[in-house]
Amino acid sequence: MATKVLTDEQVLKRIGNTPLVKLESLSNEKTTYFAKLEGHNPFGSVKDRAAYWMIKDGEEKGRLKRGETIIIEPTSGNTGIALAGIANLLGYTVEIVIPEKASEETKKIIASLGAKLYETSDDLCPKVGAGTDQSIALATSIAATRPDKYFSPNQYSNEANFLGHYKGTGPEIWAQTEGKITHFFTGVGTGGTITGISTYLKEQNPDVKTIAVQPQQNHLIQGLRNFEESAKPDLFLRRENVVDDWITITNEQAFDAVREVFQKEKMLVSPSSAAIYAAMKRYKVDQGCVVGIFADDGRKFKSLYAKQNIFSEEDFDNALKEAKHVSQIVYL
Amino acid sequence: MSASIKKLDARGLFCPEPVFRTKIEIERMQVGEVLTVLADDPNAEDDISRWVQRNGHELLDLQKRDSELEFSIKKVK
Numbered sequence: 001m002a003t004k005v006l007t008d009e010q011v012l013k014r015i016g017n018t019p020l021v022k023l024e025s026l027s028n029e030k031t032t033y034f035a036k037l038e039g040h041n042p043f044g045s046v047k048d049r050a051a052y053w054m055i056k057d058g059e060e061k062g063r064l065k066r067g068e069t070i071i072i073e074p075t076s077g078n079t080g081i082a083l084a085g086i087a088n089l090l091g092y093t094v095e096i097v098i099p100e101k102a103s104e105e106t107k108k109i110i111a112s113l114g115a116k117l118y119e120t121s122d123d124l125c126p127k128v129g130a131g132t133d134q135s136i137a138l139a140t141s142i143a144a145t146r147p148d149k150y151f152s153p154n155q156y157s158n159e160a161n162f163l164g165h166y167k168g169t170g171p172e173i174w175a176q177t178e179g180k181i182t183h184f185f186t187g188v189g190t191g192g193t194i195t196g197i198s199t200y201l202k203e204q205n206p207d208v209k210t211i212a213v214q215p216q217q218n219h220l221i222q223g224l225r226n227f228e229e230s231a232k233p234d235l236f237l238r239r240e241n242v243v244d245d246w247i248t249i250t251n252e253q254a255f256d257a258v259r260e261v262f263q264k265e266k267m268l269v270s271p272s273s274a275a276i277y278a279a280m281k282r283y284k285v286d287q288g289c290v291v292g293i294f295a296d297d298g299r300k301f302k303s304l305y306a307k308q309n310i311f312s313e314e315d316f317d318n319a320l321k322e323a324k325h326v327s328q329i330v331y332l
Numbered sequence: 333m334s335a336s337i338k339k340l341d342a343r344g345l346f347c348p349e350p351v352f353r354t355k356i357e358i359e360r361m362q363v364g365e366v367l368t369v370l371a372d373d374p375n376a377e378d379d380i381s382r383w384v385q386r387n388g389h390e391l392l393d394l395q396k397r398d399s400e401l402e403f404s405i406k407k408v409k
Contacts, residue, residue: 118352120352123383123386123387124351124352124355124379124383125347125348125351125379128348134348137347138348138349138352141345141346141347141348142349144346145344145345145346145349
């Protein structure tokens with residue numbers, strides 16, 4: 001194993017500047033397709049950017065003091081991992097409020113990064129809703145009574161989450177495609193990725209089209225939201241006019257794409273990345289340069305893929321050995 | 333009289349934190365033990381009473397003094 005120990009500073013410098021790789025299986029003479037591999041961030045997902053920018057912004061505004069402030073955030077996935085990892089490096093205590101139904105793999109990673117976990121259940125306070133809504137209510141109540149001690153970044157409304165993409169990911173894509181991008185595909189969770197990147201790209205070329213990918217209702221795609229069943233976050237509402245078109249992908253289409261991307265591209269991707277691939281494949285583009293955001297890779301989904309009969313655990317291990325573009329993640 | 337009575341002071345906390353802290357304390361206790369919870373968020377009355385019922389524990393007593401609530405909860409299972 002080529003394990004090397006990186007200093008904290010080196011880890012933080014690895015946030016952003018993720019690779020853009022060509023998807024040969026979708027590209028043709030007229031249109032070139034690319035995936036932006038956000039799994040190459042140090043803690044394994046696009047959320048490293050939001051976490052880093054929100055903490056830096058809190059420090060600049062004097063809301064955070066190293067060694068004193070406790071960062072608390074409700075999340076069911078990658079933001080918890082990113083905040084736990086990055087805040088820990090920067091000298092903060094982190095508390096993550098997570099639905100008890102969240103994946104065991106995710107909970108284990110967050111705990112291993114030194115964060116305290118509060119697990120919420122739907123029977124706690126039914127009037128606030130279910131799942132992440134319970135976690136949001138608890139995190140809010142904990143932070144509200146102790147404002148001198150706690151800081152909740154709140155990725156669903158924090159402008160720094162938008163800025164990380166407006167100043168980081170957007171310019172990266174523009175440079176990596178040499179200004180040739182015509183269509184941009186991504187999912188919507190908080191809205192930070194889609195509004196940040198699209199706003200930047202449209203400032204460079206107003207003709208760039210943004211296609212938002214949403215999962216079906218009752219979906220199994222971690223990190224994405226369907227807006228017929230859940231509310232649009234504040235951060236998204238501020239700039240939702242950047243979206244030119246929507247496409248809905250079913251669970252089945254996304255999970256089929258997990259297998260297809262591995263067969264055709266030799267990449268082991270997450271369900272949300274597979275949903276983006278499925279959307280790029282189905283959406284008609286006559287000519288141009290298409291970029292889709294692959295928010296993370298498939299490594300956290302071994303048990304889900306076994307359950308969904310996509311890969312048995314043995315097939316998964318073999319796929320991972322064969323897979324291309326596998327990044328070095330700090331906690332692995 | 334129970335062998336041991338534990339106490340949780342959730343005064344000054346807003347819901348759902350009092351019910352969350354109650355849940356954590358109850359999970360740490362042995363069956364048969366009693367927990368006294370003090371709270372002053374009016375929403376705690378409903379939240380804690382319902383949570384205790386739904387999870388099959390026993391609300392032995394609920395005292396109200398001004399804005400303060402005092403629950404006695406027995407862990408049943």
